[in-house]
Amino acid sequence: MNFIIIGEMAGKLRNEFKAQNAGIDWNKIQGFRNIVAHDYFGIDDKVVWQITQTKLPELKEFLSKYLNL
Secondary structure (H helix, E strand, C coil), rough: HHHHHHHHHHHHCCCHHHCCCCCCCCCHHHHHHHHHHHCCCCCHHHHHHEEEEEEHHHHHHHHHHHHCC
């Protein structure tokens, strides 16, 4: 469910913000949200683990810096 929420929020960001922060692949975040939300049996657990271990920490670090946390 958290992947769905992250993807939903990424979809609500302004295009200008996404363009200014092109280091984050916003389209992939939204695309993965769609897979999780609609293709239940197409979810690869290895991919989920890889995202959890590599991409989420990168996104968290970016957001923490951006929000000055």
